[in-house]
Amino acid sequence: MSIAADNIDRWTVVDTLREGGGTRARVLKVKLGDRDAVLKDHAGCDPLFSMLLGPILARRESKALRCLSSVDGVPLLIGRRGSRALLMEWFSAVPFKTLQRDTEFWKRYFIVLEQTLAAIHQSGVAHCDLRSLNNVLVNDHGEVFIVDFVACCFKGRRWNLLSRAVFRRFCRADRDAVLKLKQQVAPELLSDEQWNRLKHVGWFARGARNAGKLIRRLSRILLTR
Numbered sequence: 001m002s003i004a005a006d007n008i009d010r011w012t013v014v015d016t017l018r019e020g021g022g023t024r025a026r027v028l029k030v031k032l033g034d035r036d037a038v039l040k041d042h043a044g045c046d047p048l049f050s051m052l053l054g055p056i057l058a059r060r061e062s063k064a065l066r067c068l069s070s071v072d073g074v075p076l077l078i079g080r081r082g083s084r085a086l087l088m089e090w091f092s093a094v095p096f097k098t099l100q101r102d103t104e105f106w107k108r109y110f111i112v113l114e115q116t117l118a119a120i121h122q123s124g125v126a127h128c129d130l131r132s133l134n135n136v137l138v139n140d141h142g143e144v145f146i147v148d149f150v151a152c153c154f155k156g157r158r159w160n161l162l163s164r165a166v167f168r169r170f171c172r173a174d175r176d177a178v179l180k181l182k183q184q185v186a187p188e189l190l191s192d193e194q195w196n197r198l199k200h201v202g203w204f205a206r207g208a209r210n211a212g213k214l215i216r217r218l219s220r221i222l223l224t225r
Ligand SMILES: Nc1ncnc2c1ncn2[C@@H]1O[C@H](COP(=O)(O)OP(=O)(O)OP(=O)(O)O)[C@@H](O)[C@H]1O
Pocket: 017, 018, 024, 025, 027, 038, 040, 075, 088, 089, 090, 091, 092, 093, 094, 095, 132, 134, 135, 147, 148, 149
């Protein structure tokens, strides 16, 4: 997507994809020139949260999208807008839970989803929020789209063995999250080994999820009204 940098301030709102508030950014579908785009704006969170964490969250997600610019199914970053917002490519797709399809459809879908996730990990990013049913999108052709990299984890430098180990764990938690998604729409596709894996989702994934919930709850209590 090529949009002149000086044009990215001229957009009009087409639709609200998510109302902002509390710790949540406002997510808008906008018209940018003759293209549709998504504006994710942390100024839509509560004021204190937005002021303290908005720039950090927008910077992290922009960095992730930049690292993933060669991965199909991940939105291209169009640009930052101020310190707390980013503009990205819009996908004509819906959260995958909303689509009713047969096993064959989901079989192909999950093959591509697993390939897309592997490419994301190869690029040095773990998503860390794939359990949320709103972050994995699909269209009628069964194409895969992954959005919302705000909670992501980046692969550490070669010498940083601890950070690399943590990154590998987050990658595994992403793969487990995909199994969980598969369980929701097409459990018949799960192999015995995958069922077994689901029964024994590791302490790390559980701990990371609980830590995430705790951080969100604390931020809500301390930084929002
Ligand atoms: N690039 C995109 N193309 C199309 N739709 C998108 C895109 N980015 C986000 N959306 C839609 O907007 C919704 C909210 O975006 P996002 O997940 O980034 O924000 P969020 O604050 O995490 O919201 P939620 O808590 O609902 O996941 C997504 O669930 C998705 O339906």
